[in-house]
Every structure is written in C-alpha cells, then in structure tokens.
Amino acid sequence: ARTVMDLLFARLTTWLAPMLAFTMEEVWLERCPGDDSSVHLQTFPDTPAAWRDPALADRIEALRRVRRVALGALEIERREKRIGAALEAAPVIHIEDAALRDVCSAADMAELLIASGATVTGAPAPEGAFRLPETPGVAVVATLAEGAKCARCWKVLPDVGTHAHPDTCARCDAALEARG
Incomplete structure (x- = not known):
C-alpha cells in the first residue's frame, strides 16, 4: 500500500x-x-x-456516455425549475443494451450523477424520456427523489430523520456515530 x-x-x-x-x-x-x-x-x-486496462477504460467510457444523457435530463429539469439541484432528483435510466445495463447496474449511478438516487432498468423508455442522438438505446426520465433532505449530505432520502442523529440519513448517521 x-x-x-x-x-x-x-x-x-x-x-x-x-x-x-x-x-x-x-x-x-x-x-x-x-x-x-x-x-x-x-x-x-x-x-x-x-x-493499462482496456476493459476498465471501456467501462468508464460507457459510464461517461450514460452520465452525459442523465445530466442532460437533469439540466432540463433544473432549467424548468422543477428541481434546484441534482441532489433533489432520482433519475430512472432506461438502457436497451444488456451489457451496458450491467455496467451501469454495477456502478453507483447516484454518486456518478451527484443525485439522491438512480434506477437502471431495461424497461422500454416512455415517449417523453430524454435522449441524446450520440447515445442510442439510452433514455432518462428525471424524477424527484422521495423523502427528506439530509442535513449533512443534502441527499433526499426516505430514511432521513429515523436515526439517532436527527435530520440525517443512515450513511451520515453512521459517520457521526463513528466520530463519537
């Protein structure tokens, strides 16, 4: 190390x-x-x-392509004032290609998007889903995250307020507990 x-x-x-x-x-x-x-x-x-790890580089490039589509969808929501920040969203990412879907499912898409959550699915995308022509087979529906805003990380999560430290999510509560 x-x-x-x-x-x-x-x-x-x-x-x-x-x-x-x-x-x-x-x-x-x-x-x-x-x-x-x-x-x-x-x-x-x-x-x-x-x-050099070409397989890893390919996975990262695939994640970046999907991220570009998702951020485009979130930017429209921000511009339309439906969200103020990406942390208020939990986008649903529709991916037709099974291999690409597996890559995205293995990654923490919420972290990559700086969102409160993200769902990767193979279900057909609805008609109004956001798409980019350079990334066929990927569509994103930006949905609002459900729950309350964590006072520490600002993610909107359903478990906020149910832990020892009020107004925190499970992850932040564990971090605060570890600090003593």
Missing part, C-alpha cells in the same frame, strides 16, 4: 503542478523538503504499460 501511495504521489503532484503550481509545490515540499527541491524540476514519470 505504501508503494502505491508513493507512485500516486509522484504522478499526481507532477501532473497537477502546471495547473496548481503553488499548491503542488507546497505538497511536494512537505514530502521532499529542501532548498533545491521543487515539483517543477521533476520530469513526468513514465506510466508502465502494464497499468
């Missing part, structure tokens, strides 16, 4: 240094102090070819 963290540190600090110059310099100097030490004097480390 320590080797992984070291490799991640070296890559992230050097890759982000051109955009976050001062922040990455501070981070680098915390780890590698010295008058002649600077992240800006480092070369970008080579990434081993063995790290």
Whole structure:
C-alpha cells in the first residue's frame, strides 16, 4: 500500500503542478523538503504499460456516455425549475443494451450523477424520456427523489430523520456515530 501511495504521489503532484503550481509545490515540499527541491524540476514519470486496462477504460467510457444523457435530463429539469439541484432528483435510466445495463447496474449511478438516487432498468423508455442522438438505446426520465433532505449530505432520502442523529440519513448517521 505504501508503494502505491508513493507512485500516486509522484504522478499526481507532477501532473497537477502546471495547473496548481503553488499548491503542488507546497505538497511536494512537505514530502521532499529542501532548498533545491521543487515539483517543477521533476520530469513526468513514465506510466508502465502494464497499468493499462482496456476493459476498465471501456467501462468508464460507457459510464461517461450514460452520465452525459442523465445530466442532460437533469439540466432540463433544473432549467424548468422543477428541481434546484441534482441532489433533489432520482433519475430512472432506461438502457436497451444488456451489457451496458450491467455496467451501469454495477456502478453507483447516484454518486456518478451527484443525485439522491438512480434506477437502471431495461424497461422500454416512455415517449417523453430524454435522449441524446450520440447515445442510442439510452433514455432518462428525471424524477424527484422521495423523502427528506439530509442535513449533512443534502441527499433526499426516505430514511432521513429515523436515526439517532436527527435530520440525517443512515450513511451520515453512521459517520457521526463513528466520530463519537
């Protein structure tokens, strides 16, 4: 685990240094102090070819395509003032292709969409569902999330208010309990 963290540190600090110059310099100097030490004097480390995972890259690209459709549907709802933020929604994502549906079902689509919930289904999409021409077979119906707004994470969930910490969902209640 320590080797992984070291490799991640070296890559992230050097890759982000051109955009976050001062922040990455501070981070680098915390780890590698010295008058002649600077992240800006480092070369970008080579990434081993063995790290490439084409199957994972394909899954991520598929998720990004579906996410684009879902965010388009949520943006229309926001523009029409039916929702104020994506966290007020729980979109239903209709996907015709079984393999793509499996990829999306295995992912936490609510987290990817920054929504309170998301449902992935193979059921035919209703006529008014949002679609993008570049992503055939995917349609989204933006629905309102049911429940109350969690005071900590702002998700709208049905279990808010039923835990030891008032006005929190189960996840936030567990986090607060763990803190003591």
